[in-house]
Amino acid sequence: MTGERNLVISVRTMVEFSIFGPDIVPSSRVDMDAGSRAHRARQRESQMRGEVSVAWQGERQGVSVKVTGRIDLLDETIQPPRIEEIKLLRSGVLVEPYVAHRAQAMCYAYMLGVRDGYTDLIASVVYVDELGRERCAFPEPHDMAALEARFFDLLDAYVSWQMLIMDSKAMRDQSLQSLPFPYAEYRPGQRELAMQVYTAIQRGKRLYVSVPTGAGKSAAVLYPSLKALGAGINRQVFYLTARTTARRAALSELERMRAQGLCLHALTINARDKVCPQDQVRCDPAYCPRAKGHYDRQGAALREALTWPSWDTEDVLALSDRHMLCPFEFSLALCEIADVVICDYNYAFDPMVFLRRVFQSPGRVTLLMDEAHNLPHRVRDMLSGSLDSAAVTAFRREDGKRHGRKTQVYRAATQLIKTLRAMDPDALELPDALLAAANDLVDALTEPGTPFREGTLFSDLLGFLMAARRVQEAPEDYRILTSQSAKDRVVRLFCLNVTRHLQESTRRMQGSVFFSATLSPLTSMRDLLGGQEDDACFDLPSPFPPEHLLVLGLPVNTRYVARDDTAQQVAEAIRALFLAHPGKYIVYFPSYAYLQLVLALLSEQWPELQLLPQTGGMGDTQREAYLAHFTRDDAPLLGLCVLGGVFSEGIDLPGHALIGVCVVGVGLPQVNREQEALAEHFDAMFADGFGYAYRYPGMHKVLQAAGRVIRSETDRGVVLLLDDRYFQGAYARLLPPHYQMKMLNHPAMVGEEVRAFWA
Ligand code: SF4
Structure with a gap:
């Protein structure tokens, strides 16, 4: 959609709106490019013209509409001319074409007929194998009247x-016109940030x-993004976070704006x-009643949703219940x-789960990425894949017990187990046999009629195959470990280069804003996060008086080999x-x-200290209980936590709930093969591997x-x-100026x- 009453759509979108399978079906194999490869192979072999663009433009129901599409193959040397719609069929033959494929072919034929003045055409759906x-x-021969009827049937519904x-x-835009900034005053730097964000969106740049x-x-990032929505600059805003807790801030700002008259979904x-209400997540119509017929019921639910003022999680769950839908889908x-x-x-970034329908052809979407310092390692995980022969063996053992060995x-x-075990530990390339074995297992698991298998092996296989495809496309971006x-x-197919993927993923966005309290050094992080020279960097000063924060540095050797020797020094400083x-x-x-080493010293030498160590694998309830020790009273307490763990990011303990933090060490990741491979890669890419x-x-x-420590103006x-x-420049330079x-x-x-x- 490009404007208030204009529509630009593809034939495929138009057809898929009205013609779809009724059920949610288990995911199929990962090789989504197989269809395009089969297309290209057929086109190469054919004497007909390939990839012929066609468009229809006109007005329907007061809306100016443009429908676009590409004919796979066209033969105009015969009468009537013949168009061919190519589809991949992995096995067998069909007795008739799928309804959606036939409709697509008819729409292309109609658009061609209008353009070139034909009265009759042949629309053919051709199913091909992977080669x-x-x-x-x-x-099928059609006259223009039949083609026209089919075309407008589909178009009018859409x-x-x-x-x-x-x-x-339109209601949203009206509410946005008069929407004030959600606070009476801007905090220092907030207005400038809002302006920078608006400019980045306007220019379609990264910030x-x-x-x-x-x-x-x-x-400061949401307000200008919404204003841009109202001005028709962007179409949608995605606020992306690394953790669910980070969503609260965005939701509460939206709530505040809603209270001031904002009307949006x-x-x-x-x-x-x-969100799955079933006892077990088994997205198979044979098991889940919501999966069965989901798409048949979804249209009515979407229509009803448009009349609801908000789409909070509770609203979505309530609508799903009313219409017997899968809430996730x-x-x-x-x-x-x-x-x-x-x-x-x-x-937005994981090739396995990204919102294809939004990001495949992102028309005017704005991305706001909170805590963006997390993106490199998160994206690296998304693009990497592993297969473990022990895990496949365990799966096979259980599977054999349940379904037999035949x-x-x-x-x-x-x-697959045999192929994995035969893998050369020093291999620099992926053996074809391994890919074939992984693909065969995916095929076997997704073969129609095969009972659903629980566990994570299937997603591991898909992740591995996805990474394998990227290895083949850009081997220099990966290390096979x-x-x-x-x-x-x-x-393990370990992804070294996330920059290319981030650059590509944000290239066609209507503005991408990467923001974080820890994005230093800013230009280096810009380079790592896919930025280019003309993408702006903006460094906001702290809004709080620097004298509210005392920062002390004490030179202690906390390197791995020295820890036993210096633990006493660390304990004394903490005390x-x-x-x-x-x-x-x-x-x-x-x-x-x-942590345990120092905890032992503290508790032995100063038993009067109130110590509260973090333990591994805390669930949500235990985490809440841990934090409650800090908020429920003013009694002195010394928490001992792990750097980079659940209590070192995204927790808010204002005022007396936290008056001081001690960080032991400089947080360096553990040295291992992956980190060393990364260092080598960054040395080559940015000349600064370490x-x-x-x-x-x-x-x-x-x-x-x-x-x-400092969460508000009054905190000290x-x-x-x-x-x-x-005390070394390379580290000291990374401390913010107000430290x-x-x-x-x-x-x-x-x-x-x-x-x-404190005095
Ligand atoms: S309701 Fe649950 S099991 Fe059913 S399709 Fe949705 S996520 Fe899958």
């Missing part, structure tokens, strides 16, 4: 639906923003397993027409910090082992943890950094400084 060889063909959406958008805690980032996409359908979508990064699945799993234990092998002004503190350690692979991600973790607190590397670090040289000095600060 483009014909399996079966359905040539236009009627779009008119409802346009009415809803990289380092925005300290408390600067009001969510309002904001949707949160929750993970499938979080329904939210994906809603996200195509929502004004604002709040969701995880993976819906199944195709059992045989394919056996072949094989590890072995006894006879088992793990083959000095705590006793100088008892209150709520958190100390962050590089690992659980280090910085990009170790120092920057380490310091992002440090600064996130330290950022827990202390950050104690324990490591001699904070006026005092360098100490003995733990005893910590107490003096802290007492003076």
